Amino acid sequence: MTKLTNCLDTASIYVGTYAKYNNGSLYGKWLDLGDYSDYEDLLKTMRELHSDEDDPEFMLQDYECPILEKLGLLSECHISKDIYDVLEQINDSGHDIAVYEAYLDNLGKMDFQSLYEYVNNCYYGEYDSDEDFVQWLYEDDTFNIPNWIVIDWEATARSIMFDYFESGGHYFRA
Helix, strand or coil: CCCCCCHHHHCEEEEEEHHHHHCCCCCCEEEEHHHCCCHHHHHHHHHHHCCCCCCCCEEEEEEECCHHHHCCCEECCEECCCHHHHHHHHHHCCCCHHHHHHHHHHHCCCCHHHHHHHHHHHEEEECCCHHHHHHHHHHCCCCCCCCCCCCCHHHHHHHHHHHEEEECCEEEEC
């Protein structure tokens, strides 16, 4: 079994401020979200980093972990207070973050609760090809196909894939 990627181990942001940027400075720092216990702890560090400003207006100039933007949890001028709850739910879901990203690649932006439900209800796994996926689908105990029947998996996959979609090797029911 593949070890799941902990979202907090891979998510990081580069935090500057608009005041510094408008004055020609890109001063800031990369912050790994996994280094902080929660949103408040992260916010405290961001304020300390830019303590030379009375009321810093944070500018998230770069980030690693694109799913955060697609879920509306992160933008240049915003980081959601729910970011840690969402990343923890992804970690606890039993699915790697790549599964969620693959689903979003086909659907674009959406709220996390809808994404979570879709992935839990529609995800079938990771396969090397449509044919491998469809063969697994039909050879599963559900259909009880006798071993003497020969199936053209390529042609079957073309027909069956109207009800499914693939992204990055991950298969979902449409």
